[in-house]
Amino acid sequence: MFKKFLLIPLLLIETHQVISQSKKQISPEQIESKITDLMAKMTLDEKIGQLNQYSGDWEVTGPVTNKGNKLQDVKDGKIGSMLNIRGYEHTRALQEAAMQSRLKIPLLFGQDVIHGYRVTFPIPLAEAASWDMTAIQKSARVAATEASASGIHWTFAPMVDLSRDPRWGRVMEGAGEDPYLGSMIAKARVTGFQGEGLGHTDAVMACVKHFAAYGAAIGGRDYNSVDMSLQTLWQYYLPPFKAALDAGAATFMNSFNTLNGIPATGNSYLQRDILKGKWNFTGFVVSDWGSIGEMVPHGYAANNYEAADFAIHAGSDMDMESRSYINHLAALVHNGKVNIALIDDAVRRILRKKYELGLFDDPYRFSNAACEKKTLNKPEFQEAARDVARKSIVLLKNQNQLLPLAKQTKSIALIGPLVKAESDMKGFWSVEWQNQDHIVSLFEGMQKQAGNTKLVYAQGCDVTDTSKANFAEAIKAAQSADVVVMAVGERANMSGESKSRANIHLPGVQEDLIKAIQATGKPVIVLVMAGRPLVFNWTADHVPAIVYTWWLGSEGGNAIADVLYGKYNPSGKLPMTFPQTEGQIPVYYNYLNTGRPAQDNAVSNYSSGYIDLTKKPKYAFGYGLSYTTFEYSNLKLSQDSLHNSDQLKVSFTLKNTGKYAGEEVAQLYLRDVVAQPVRPVKELKDFQKVMLQPNESKTITFVINKDKLSFYNDNLDWVSQPGMFDLFIGSASDDVRLQKSFKLID
The missing domain is CATH 2.60.40.10 (Immunoglobulins)
Known part of the structure; x- marks a missing residue:
């Protein structure tokens, strides 16, 4: 019965006692009948409890608000879902508490499983560079298998926000700038997460986010406003969401931003008219962390009472961590502001998913110690991560065929602040933040494949250093070697949520270090490790070989060594345009022409360009080289x-x-x-x-x-x-x- 992952990578993965164990078959009509019977027994407070989601105390992904006695709230039926609770021990303990409630309605456990769970895969933007839907689906499939073995029912992914602004830190979490590529990836990731369907014990509910247009935040500033025409919204920003819905996505998450003056969380046009109306979405919508309450600082609602009113009318079904629903919905109903039918609709949507997952049949079916132990960190999962990482690497330049490295190379100098980076290799949004599992650095990956080649290491500088004090050691190392491989870029925590950057050049004195090493006359290969497109014009123009490696996950060092030594021929293509400078942003390939179009390589002459720079980007969307032609x-x-x-x-x-x-x-x-x-x-x-x-x-x-x-x-x-x-x-x-x-x- 058991099948090897590499033989059938997308359909069957050994897990949870048997392969993809499914729940007892129950028809949609039977589920609706059971929901109707259950809701007839529920009080208003119990219904509102189903719409309430809290974070656990072990980990926090947002600002903590009035923790209270969460365990007692679970027992009282005041919580329908929790996030940041993982591992069979924790999820089982809380589910046992839920079974002490009057109606014994099971909890949903959610987690930001963005690019892998125990085994970390490349950041999503890197995976997008693979243009390989089979590989991307495989990544999500492994993540779902591991996460579900740890008691998790629901991942807050995929993020399908289209973005044309690399200053926005969350570009690392998406698929880049193109609606067609983004739609294909959205479908692949939803299919990977949900597997053969909800109710199978290796499937987790996908949550498509952020609905909608979050990637167009003005100035690339996270949480900022969005202002665009509806034609632009429908043509470019909505298609990946529709593709995810068509792939069967179980849930959606609304976004922090306002869209044309209305917060997405309170936006009926987005949630009622489009998602639940025109698109006939039957799943449920969860707010982003605290976004219902954030309608107050937006200036849209006077207080959380009013915010709860706006959100439930707009179609936001579950309140993540703002406590607006649990504190105010009952009063809104009693005061005649909110019709109970709105609450019933939201509760029905949430209960439907709990039934589909099989939690009413067995609340603990995702919380089993033996399953967790034998499922996490399997060798075949590590090999899958290495394969996806290789496919995500983009070769930007290879002058005089410097790569792949010749086996007879006698010595290689490994220079730069990220040569020995380990935790950074996992990138932002890795689940196991405090887990000490082994992560393969570039240095270790090169050691494994160097053979008789001597490796010499010098850091040269740290990522954000302003001092050149350690350049001399790096120059000496370069002079002693036949070839130099440099690892530069960002730290992992420089891209991600709340990591917008106004300056996306290589930080610190890293490019000065590259200049100093290039001046030795040795052949230089530069690896750029980052979560977004960066600006490195001098390097691009002068260094003979450049490889964009992003952040590749647990097996990143091995994957990079595979490419450098020619065991894998790079095939990645850029999913975002790389600007020459921040002044060009937003810059993207599918722009509209003007009545006075500028030439790509010319400065403005009464045309739509700049007088001090061409409009041409440094690297275009879809660009990427190979060792062959x-x-x-x-x-x-x-x-x-x-x-x-x-x-x-x-x-x-x-x-x-x-x-x-x-x-x-x-x-x-x-x-x-x-x-x-x-x-x-x-x-x-x-x-x-x-x-x-x-x-x-x-x-x-x-x-x-x-x-x-x-x-x-x-x-x-x-x-x-x-x-x-x-x-x-x-x-x-x-x-x-x-x-x-x-x-x-x-």
Whole structure:
């Protein structure tokens, strides 16, 4: 019955006594009947208790507010869910307390399982750079398997916020700037978390966040306001949420920001009209930490009583840690401000998920010591993390084929503040914050594969140092070696929630250290470890080899060594545009043209550019190199025009023209040449990741239909308009290899 993870990576993972043990089968109609019977027995206070979520005392992900006696509240039926409670011991103890309540309604346990649980995978933005949906789904599948074995029912992921601003620290938690790529990743992660379906003991409920448009926070400042047209909202920011919903996401989380002057938590248009109305979402919505109460400092509500009124009317079902519902909903009902039907709807949505998880059949089915012990940190999970980490690495530059490292290299100098980084390698939002499990640093990963090569280490400086006092030691180490590998970037806690940065250049004197080492004349390879796109122009222009490694998780050092030594040919592509400087932000590939478009490489001359800088980014969306080369040729369209009901087949030949086997992400972009409203200069509409052996060719086919040619007009209707379309196929948004045009006929 047991299957090995590597043989069937996405469907079956050995866990919890048997593979993906499911609950007793019960029909949706039976669940609804049971909910109706239960709710008939519930008092108003017990109903409100189901809408109340508190954090545990062991860990906190936000400001602590009036803890009170939580254990007694559980026994009194005043809490429906808790977060930051993990491990079979803790979850079982609290579930036993819930079984002492009058109606014995089980608790839901939630946790921020963002990129792995015990085994940490690359940060989500790094995983997005893999453009590999199978790998991303595998990452979420392993995370769900481990988390559920520790008593967790619910993860507050995936974050599907589109963002065009790398100053925003939470870009590390998302999939970048593109709605199509973001939608594909949202689907993969929801499918990975929820597995074969709720009720299986290796599945956790996904929570899609943050609804909506949080990634467009003004100035890249976390928690800040968002102001955009509804057409922009629907065209770019909502599609990943809809993709996650279509994949079966169990829950949504609303966002901290205001959207056009209305806090998302109290926004009926978002939660009632779109999510629960137009999209027919049957799960429940949880607030972000304290966001109901935060409508008061927003200036939208006068107090928490009024905030609770706004939130329940807007469709926010569960209150995370603001205590607005538990303290004020009963009074709102008694005062005639809130109809009990609103509360009943929210309670029904939450109870439905508890039934679907099988918690009423067995409240402890996710809290088993033996299951937890044998499931966590399996070798096959570690190997999966290493595989995903390799696929997330992006090769930015490889002048004179300096990489991969030659096996006969006699000595390598490992220099920089992050060479021996361990806890940083896990990145922000790792669950096991205080866990001392082994994390593979770059230094250790290189040691394992160096063979007879001598490794020399010097730190040179720390990440934020302003002193160059230790440069001399690093220069001496570089001079003694044949090749230099440098590890620079951010600390893990410099990207993430509440980690917005106005200056996204390499911190401290790190780039000065790179200049000093480059001046030795030795071949230099720079690894950039970070949670966001950084600015490092001098390095980009002068250093022969640059590898963007992000933060790769538990197996990061091994994965980087695999790439440096050529055991894995890098295949990652950037999911976000890298600016030349902060003054270009926001900068993204799918922009709208203007009446006076500037040239990419020219400064402004009465055109839409800058007088002191080109508009061209440093690295474009979709960019990433390989140790081999690829040739695109023989582009064919099945027809030159199509009607709305037709499909247009696009085929071309992709050939590996180098000497290494490798994967290429072939990307399809389209442009609607004339449209009302105007359309972007290009939009990603499809891609394929293809493995080719040296000198191997494959015919790649894309299919274009009406949906790929449609967009939201000013009335928010999903339409297509007849006219000419430009088609681009290439290796990046700015590296078009093949191009043709076709016509859409009404």
